[in-house]
Amino acid sequence: MSANSARPSPAAQPSGSAFILKKALISALVALVLFSLMIGVRTEAGPQGGLIYWTRFGDLAALVGAVFGGSIIVELLRQWWGPVDKDSIVPKPVQSAISFAGRWLAPALLVFAFLVPVIFYNQRYILDLSILVLTYVMLGWGLNVVVGLAGLLDLGYVAFYAVGAYSYALLATNFGLSFWVCLPLAGILAAFWGVLLGFPVLRLRGDYLAIVTLAFGEIIRLVIINWQSLTGGPNGVSGIPRPTMFGIPLTPGDDGLAARLGIEFSPTHRLVFLFYLILAMALLTNWVTIRLRRLPIGRAWEALREDEVACRALGINTTTTKLTAFATGAMFGGFAGAFFATRQGFISPESFTFQESALVLAIVVLGGMGSQLGVALAALAMIGGFELFRGFDQYRMLVFGIAMVLLMIWRPRGLIGHRAPTVFLERNQAISSDLVKEGHG
Amino acid sequence: MDYFAQQLINGLVLGSIYGLIAIGYTMVYGIVGMINFAHGDIFMIGGFIALISFLVLVSLGLTAIPLILLIVLLVSMAITALYGWTIERIAYRPLRHSFRLAPMLSAIGMSFVLTNFSQVSQGARVKPVPPIITGGYTLHEGAQGFAVQLSNIQIMVVLATIVVLALFTWLVSRTRLGRDMRACEQDQTMAALLGVDVDRTISMTFVIGAALAAVAGMMYLLYYGLVDFFMGFVAGIKAFTAAVLGGIGSLPGAMLGGLAIGLIETFWSAYFSVEYKDVAAFSILIVVLIFMPTGLLGRPEVEKV
Numbered sequence: 001m002s003a004n005s006a007r008p009s010p011a012a013q014p015s016g017s018a019f020i021l022k023k024a025l026i027s028a029l030v031a032l033v034l035f036s037l038m039i040g041v042r043t044e045a046g047p048q049g050g051l052i053y054w055t056r057f058g059d060l061a062a063l064v065g066a067v068f069g070g071s072i073i074v075e076l077l078r079q080w081w082g083p084v085d086k087d088s089i090v091p092k093p094v095q096s097a098i099s100f101a102g103r104w105l106a107p108a109l110l111v112f113a114f115l116v117p118v119i120f121y122n123q124r125y126i127l128d129l130s131i132l133v134l135t136y137v138m139l140g141w142g143l144n145v146v147v148g149l150a151g152l153l154d155l156g157y158v159a160f161y162a163v164g165a166y167s168y169a170l171l172a173t174n175f176g177l178s179f180w181v182c183l184p185l186a187g188i189l190a191a192f193w194g195v196l197l198g199f200p201v202l203r204l205r206g207d208y209l210a211i212v213t214l215a216f217g218e219i220i221r222l223v224i225i226n227w228q229s230l231t232g233g234p235n236g237v238s239g240i241p242r243p244t245m246f247g248i249p250l251t252p253g254d255d256g257l258a259a260r261l262g263i264e265f266s267p268t269h270r271l272v273f274l275f276y277l278i279l280a281m282a283l284l285t286n287w288v289t290i291r292l293r294r295l296p297i298g299r300a301w302e303a304l305r306e307d308e309v310a311c312r313a314l315g316i317n318t319t320t321t322k323l324t325a326f327a328t329g330a331m332f333g334g335f336a337g338a339f340f341a342t343r344q345g346f347i348s349p350e351s352f353t354f355q356e357s358a359l360v361l362a363i364v365v366l367g368g369m370g371s372q373l374g375v376a377l378a379a380l381a382m383i384g385g386f387e388l389f390r391g392f393d394q395y396r397m398l399v400f401g402i403a404m405v406l407l408m409i410w411r412p413r414g415l416i417g418h419r420a421p422t423v424f425l426e427r428n429q430a431i432s433s434d435l436v437k438e439g440h441g
Numbered sequence: 442m443d444y445f446a447q448q449l450i451n452g453l454v455l456g457s458i459y460g461l462i463a464i465g466y467t468m469v470y471g472i473v474g475m476i477n478f479a480h481g482d483i484f485m486i487g488g489f490i491a492l493i494s495f496l497v498l499v500s501l502g503l504t505a506i507p508l509i510l511l512i513v514l515l516v517s518m519a520i521t522a523l524y525g526w527t528i529e530r531i532a533y534r535p536l537r538h539s540f541r542l543a544p545m546l547s548a549i550g551m552s553f554v555l556t557n558f559s560q561v562s563q564g565a566r567v568k569p570v571p572p573i574i575t576g577g578y579t580l581h582e583g584a585q586g587f588a589v590q591l592s593n594i595q596i597m598v599v600l601a602t603i604v605v606l607a608l609f610t611w612l613v614s615r616t617r618l619g620r621d622m623r624a625c626e627q628d629q630t631m632a633a634l635l636g637v638d639v640d641r642t643i644s645m646t647f648v649i650g651a652a653l654a655a656v657a658g659m660m661y662l663l664y665y666g667l668v669d670f671f672m673g674f675v676a677g678i679k680a681f682t683a684a685v686l687g688g689i690g691s692l693p694g695a696m697l698g699g700l701a702i703g704l705i706e707t708f709w710s711a712y713f714s715v716e717y718k719d720v721a722a723f724s725i726l727i728v729v730l731i732f733m734p735t736g737l738l739g740r741p742e743v744e745k746v
Contacts, residue, residue: 037493200731207476215723226716398557404550409535412543
């Protein structure tokens with residue numbers, strides 16, 4: 001990294017207790033000023049409509065103290081750990097153990113995923129949670145096509161999720177179409193919107209692209225909220241039909257699956273069915289992505305991510321490359337949206353806010369942008385982490401934000417930093433110097 | 442015609458607020474080359490701090506409104522500037538040489554932190570303030586009884602914007618710091634070789650941007666009479682739209698873009714539909730980026746291979 005040269009060497013960095021104490025004092029002082037009004041004074045609309053306030057100096061003192069203590073600990077850790085971006089030398093046995101685990105982790109996870117409904121058959125909560133995790137795994141894999149493979153930062157991915165969900169909800173409630181007819185339709189519609197978004201942003205790159213996709217996501221959400229005659233506005237769409245197992249409903253009635261199989265009905269059957277449905281959809285996403293990566297279009301995505309100018313110089317049509325990336329990613333988002341609608345039975349614009357986009361993006365980035373296994377693990381960690389904070393709902397997004405910042409500082413390339421192109425030269429080739437002289441090659 | 446004139450006034454006032462926020466975006470983008478996604482939330486924090494310090498000052502027994510406003514302005518500028526400094530220090534500086542998307546993602550995380558920090562610390566409900574500056578002038582009495590009003594607070598917002606902008610322009614064009622900033626914008630390595638403290642200059646950029654956002658936050662509080670923890674998100678995107686429209690990196694452009702966005706939004710609400718005013722603003726962002734990626738006053742970006 002080029003940052004190394006600018007940074008002083010570890011030996012030159014001052015250490016010692018006086019330095020640490022001074023740094024901690026400064027941090028505490030900054031924290032005191034920052035939090036003085038925001039934490040120290042609490043405002044609220046009073047009973048007569050005017051504002052009242054009360055002071056919370058105890059909380060303020062506790063927080064400043066925590067910052068003081070925290071910065072001492074961080075500084076001590078930093079001196080003990082050494083510079084962050086130094087390549088640590090991992091011993092040989094550990095290295096081979098890691099690579100062994102890496103090779104077997106994916107199959108083990110897959111087997112475990114297939115067994116989840118068997119193991120946790122009686123624990124409705126865990127089944128629900130694993131369905132949620134798999135939904136985010138699928139969304140992550142879908143977004144991974146756009147962000148991880150093609151390198152296009154998409155902050156409005158939730159728009160396609162919303163398009164898929166509303167396509168299914170509206171088609172099913174208005175025209176009575178079944179889930180299996182709507183699923184491809186939702187995907188196609190989402191892909192269509194992906195292309196529609198893709199066209200205007202073809203010329204943009206990086207940050208601009210991010211903001212435009214964000215604006216696009218917000219536009220879709222605002223239109224859903226305001227187009228009340230079609231979408232029900234903020235009230236959402238309710239009474240969305242549950243999925244059927246290829247026409248056989250999972251209900252206690254006579255034509256239900258349980259009655260046909262001659263077993264006792266249980267509401268868990270539907271959960272198990274939903275679980276395998278989303279597992280299959282997620283695996284389909286994964287399989288398609290892996291296969292696409294080996295096709296010329298997948299190679300073109302990766303080339304585009306690495307260098308757009310070089311890509312164009314080599315005669316790759318960047319327009320179609322970008323559009324297919326958007327369309328493919330959006331299509332999977334649409335599938336996931338249709339699944340979300342049928343699982344919930346009710347959707348409203350509340351579910352499709354920017355936070356959702358950021359969460360999926362965080363999963364992709366945490367997973368290492370391009371690594372399929374990493375995305376799955378990241379979804380597990382993120383959604384699992386969110387569940388830990390179920391009791392502290394209001395702190396959830398705060399902790400999420402802090403985690404996102406810390407993660408970027410600690411491992412900007414994600415937990416499994418994997419961005420190597422799938423094709424590369426097997427060995428280094430020496431190129432004769434007369435070939436690379438100025439004015440030549 | 443009267444209706445039009447009234448909307449023009451309203452739009453210009455709203456545009457001044459957007460312009461003040463947009464300067465923070467455009468300045469940071471010009472120097473560091475990143476979109477400071479948390480800037481809209483800095484604006485929100487500025488509004489909150491203005492509200493709280495106002496409340497505290499009034500309850501301490503101060504009655505002179507101009508004095509209160511001055512103190513509130515200074516306090517909120519100072520504390521919000523410190524927020525800007527801290528955020529740069531914690532979330533952006535370690536990532537300055539990291540890969541392209543890292544600062545952007547870190548900024549998104551920071552935006553969540555600020556939004557939810559103020560939600561947790563100040564509650565989720567909207568905070569209303571009684572009108573502090575009242576009165577105004579009737580410019581023109583229409584035939585149907587529709588009068589064009591120019592309230593004192595509108596005059597104050599525009600005046601404050603002009604004064605702050607004048608100070609800021611002086612700072613950028615005439616002081617040592619401004620010269621350092623312009624040097625860093627052109628070439629950071631060369632500026633560092635010539636003795637410019639790049640880290641400090643970038644910090645100061647964030648500080649000034651945050652202080653301007655605090656002015657905008659206070660004006661918003663005075664003009665609309667309320668703040669809430671979520672107002673930074675939409676205002677931030679609109680101000681960013683303004684910065685892009687004016688040509689990102691260009692300071693007069695940011696102000697011009699802010700005014701344009703304010704006018705478009707006001708006229709859209711006045712003549713078409715209030716519900717779709719945000720859609721209009723966001724659509725403009727997309728349209729501008731398609732047909733005029735460099736904005737009104739921006740320079741085209743040349744990519745070197």
